[in-house]
Structure formats: C-alpha cells, structure tokens
Amino acid sequence: MDVPNLDATPVVPKTGDEPLHESGRLLGQHLRDFWAWAYSDLLGNAMRGVLAEYLVGTALGCVHGRTRLEWDAWDLRTVDGIRLEIKSAAYLQSWRQSAYSRIGFDIRPTTAWYAETNTYSSDRRRQADVYVFCLFAHRGQGDRRPARRRPVAVLRDEHPPARRDGRRAEADITRGAVAAGAPGPSGFGELRGAVEAVSAGPRVTPGQDPQ
Structure with a gap:
C-alpha cells in the first residue's frame, strides 16, 4: 500500500482575484469577496x-511575499x-x-509547537x-479604525516565567508595566530600530527546543 504524502501543504500568497468555482463553473464571486465577508x-x-x-511585520520587512x-x-x-511575539489590546471592542x-x-x-517539524x-x-x-488607543465612538497608526511598545522578555514562591507563572502584563520596562512608544517608522535595540541573546532554530 502506497503511503500518501502528508507533508505540510505550502501556502502561496493570494491576490484576491482568484475566482470561486464549482468544478470549473464560475460562481460569480472572487476570493476578495470572501475576505470582505469574513x-x-x-x-x-x-x-x-x-x-x-501584519503591521509590525511590514515595519520590520518580514512579511512581504510570505x-x-x-x-x-x-x-x-x-x-x-x-x-x-505580537500582542494587541484596545479600549474599544466591536461589541x-x-x-x-x-x-x-x-x-x-507556553508549550511551543514548531510548524516545520510538527x-x-x-x-x-x-x-x-x-x-x-x-x-489601539482610540476611545471615541465616532472613529473606530484599527488600521490607523497605533503606538507600540517593545520589550525584551526579561519577566521571570515563574514566581519564586512556586505559584503560577505571571500570565498578564499591564500597560503600566510595559511602559515602565520599555524604551518608549514607537511609531511605525521607529519600530525596526526599537526591536533591534532591545534584542539580544541566543536564537532558536525552528524545530529545536530553546535552551
């Protein structure tokens, strides 16, 4: 019995112009219509x-073509x-x-899952x-556009994952704690420099445990 190829399926970036069809019969909709709906x-x-x-990755030049x-x-x-690791918060929600x-x-x-090796x-x-x-710092009801420029804080992971008394690891960091430990808010244009300034230490090869 032949063993099927169960390797990860490569994802090709889409343009949105791809037509939706049923066995070759066009349905009159395109992928962008699904994106807009969903x-x-x-x-x-x-x-x-x-x-x-996406905004952070664009500022750092690591999402284009991926x-x-x-x-x-x-x-x-x-x-x-x-x-x-990118974390997002907002005063306003959609509900x-x-x-x-x-x-x-x-x-x-977290217990990491490495996509390249499963x-x-x-x-x-x-x-x-x-x-x-x-x-997303906006607080007014008249304009809720998360795509606007948003202030960003960058922090190296220096918070201990577990408390000395053996209690559960810290799970949440407040805005005040971020502001106290970060070099300061960075806009889109300053983000690359801020990340490079605070980054240091060993790197992890995908598929290997951090040491």
Missing part, C-alpha cells in the same frame, strides 16, 4: 491581533532571526460595552526574544 471586523480581538502582526503561519511557536521572525476594556497583554509561558517543546516557557505590545 474579515472586515478589524476591531474584534482575533482580527485586530492579526492586523497588528503568508501568516498560524499556531507556530512565535508570531514573526525577522531576517536577522529575532523571534517576535456593545458598559466600560472601556482593561489594557493588559497575555505573556504566559513537534512540541519539552517544557513551558516564553518562546520569543522580543515582545511587541500594540495598543
């Missing part, structure tokens, strides 16, 4: 986070090998609110070299 809510938590990854790799151990990797959302960023340690790390830790915290 992903127009850029203020929701899921898509706002993906948009933040596609997003979901569930990998880290969100982005620069051409210099810096592993990045009705009774108050502004609390600003915090999830930094809990293997898991042997322990829980923070996987990235640098964390980039993106805040």
Whole structure:
C-alpha cells in the first residue's frame, strides 16, 4: 500500500482575484469577496491581533511575499532571526460595552509547537526574544479604525516565567508595566530600530527546543 504524502501543504500568497468555482463553473464571486465577508471586523480581538502582526511585520520587512503561519511557536521572525511575539489590546471592542476594556497583554509561558517539524517543546516557557505590545488607543465612538497608526511598545522578555514562591507563572502584563520596562512608544517608522535595540541573546532554530 502506497503511503500518501502528508507533508505540510505550502501556502502561496493570494491576490484576491482568484475566482470561486464549482468544478470549473464560475460562481460569480472572487476570493476578495470572501475576505470582505469574513474579515472586515478589524476591531474584534482575533482580527485586530492579526492586523497588528501584519503591521509590525511590514515595519520590520518580514512579511512581504510570505503568508501568516498560524499556531507556530512565535508570531514573526525577522531576517536577522529575532523571534517576535505580537500582542494587541484596545479600549474599544466591536461589541456593545458598559466600560472601556482593561489594557493588559497575555505573556504566559507556553508549550511551543514548531510548524516545520510538527513537534512540541519539552517544557513551558516564553518562546520569543522580543515582545511587541500594540495598543489601539482610540476611545471615541465616532472613529473606530484599527488600521490607523497605533503606538507600540517593545520589550525584551526579561519577566521571570515563574514566581519564586512556586505559584503560577505571571500570565498578564499591564500597560503600566510595559511602559515602565520599555524604551518608549514607537511609531511605525521607529519600530525596526526599537526591536533591534532591545534584542539580544541566543536564537532558536525552528524545530529545536530553546535552551
């Protein structure tokens, strides 16, 4: 019995012009129509986070000609090998609110899954070299456009993953803690320099456990 090829399926970047069809019969819709239907809510938590990854990756020059790799151990990797985790928060959500959302960023340690090898790390830790915290800071009801320029703070992972008393590892970092530890907010044009300034230390080869 022949064993089927079960390697990962390569993803080719799409343009949006690809027609939808059924066995060659055109349905009158294109891929961009699906995108507009499924992903127009850029203020929701899921898509706002993906948009933040894209904006950061664009600023760092590491997304052009590539596609997003979901569930990998880290969100982005620069051409210099810096592993990045992108976190996004906002005061406003797409649903009705009774108050502004609390600003915090999830930094809990994880068990990494390496997409290239379909293997898991042997322990829980923070996987990235640098964390980039993106805040959609707008608070007005009249203009909710997450695609606008957003202030960004950059921080090297220096927060201990576990407390000395043996209690559960810190899972959340507040905006104030980010501001205290980061070199300062960076706009789109300053982000590359900010990431390079705070990055240091060993790199991890995909498919290998961090040491």
